Amino acid sequence: MSEQPPYLRIADELRRRIANQEWAPGDRLPSRAVLAHQCRVGEAVIRRAQETLIAQGILQGRAGSGTYVAEPRERLRMVRSQYREQAEGSPFRADMSALGKRGTWESRSDATVPAPPDIAARLGIAEGDHCVRTSYEYLADGQPAQLSTSWEPYSITAGTLVILPEGGPHAGKGVVQRMAEIGITVSHAVERPEPGTANAEEAVLLGVQRGALVTRIERTYYSDDGRPVETADIVVPAAFCEIVYEVPVNR
Structure with missing residues (x-):
């Protein structure tokens, strides 16, 4: 069985940290450089992991501002x-x-x-x-x-x-x-x-x-x-x- 791609492993790690309330809904995540240092991966891996969680509605990106924990949304x-x-x-x-x-x-x-x-x-x-x-x-x-x-x-x-x-x-x-x-x-x-x-x-x-x-x-x-x-x-x-x-x- 092939090893899990790094970005999916990091996505799981970020998801776990959010579930453990390290970051609450509306909180801004640390920069990609900081997360890359913490997780010992490249910034490209962090970016792809964040994009995965954005697609799942767990995170949201804001132009020129950063990446945030998504809050519940109504229509x-x-x-x-x-x-x-x-x-x-x-x-x-x-x-x-x-x-x-x-x-x-x-x-x-x-x-x-x-x-x-x-x-x-x-x-x-x-x-x-x-x-x-x-x-x-x-x-x-x-x-x-x-x-x-x-x-x-x-x-x-x-x-x-x-x-x-x-x-x-x-x-x-x-x-x-x-x-x-x-x-x-x-x-x-x-x-x-x-x-x-x-x-x-x-x-x-x-x-x-x-x-x-x-x-x-x-x-x-x-x-x-x-x-x-x-x-x-x-x-x-x-x-x-x-x-x-x-x-x-x-x-």
């Missing part, structure tokens, strides 16, 4: 509605507040990123035109809830106080309110949901198994003159979130 109900855009501030934060939860997020923006072909088509710009790209990891009471990658044409916000969605005096206000600050009225959004599966990076960030079911939403905001002002790819884990669309009825 969230996310309502997609035209009314969610009327309150000031972030629609996600409003959604989480309605559920009695604290909505937060981590983000990273890159300015003057050339638009790839599909993004250029969605924004009605030329391929390679500069955009501001922002990657988000949304959290509900500290638990991963969804991912999003947003693209805004650089030509619209360049030289203004809203060029970075999460920077400046209007940070975190959401697309509708930020565009209003520079005289652009956003009239509507178009969303296209479709089922999919989580890739390796998404699985780590969402705390789900690689290949787990997700809902992918392609969303684009339009100004009142029909110009696309932002487009985003949203990833929602099906196991932890249900998506409900609220459709108004004209009378």
Whole structure:
């Protein structure tokens, strides 16, 4: 019988230490370098062991923050509605507040990123035109809830106080309110949901198994003159979130 692979042995060791309450739910694990020293293995073995436990829902990874012991998770109900855009501030934060939860997020923006072909088509710009790209990891009471990658044409916000969605005096206000600050009225959004599966990076960030079911939403905001002002790819884990669309009825 072949010997157990090192990463599975380390995964068993980490699982045992969690069961013995060395780390409680929500605790951050020591760095990979520290764990590698403690377990007398390489950091690559620690990484693979952690990925195994993340896939099993025992650990969860957070971009730029580390690896944490997962807490019990309930399924969230996310309502997609035209009314969610009327309150000031972030629609996600409003959604989480309605559920009695604290909505937060981590983000990273890159300015003057050339638009790839599909993004250029969605924004009605030329391929390679500069955009501001922002990657988000949304959290509900500290638990991963969804991912999003947003693209805004650089030509619209360049030289203004809203060029970075999460920077400046209007940070975190959401697309509708930020565009209003520079005289652009956003009239509507178009969303296209479709089922999919989580890739390796998404699985780590969402705390789900690689290949787990997700809902992918392609969303684009339009100004009142029909110009696309932002487009985003949203990833929602099906196991932890249900998506409900609220459709108004004209009378």
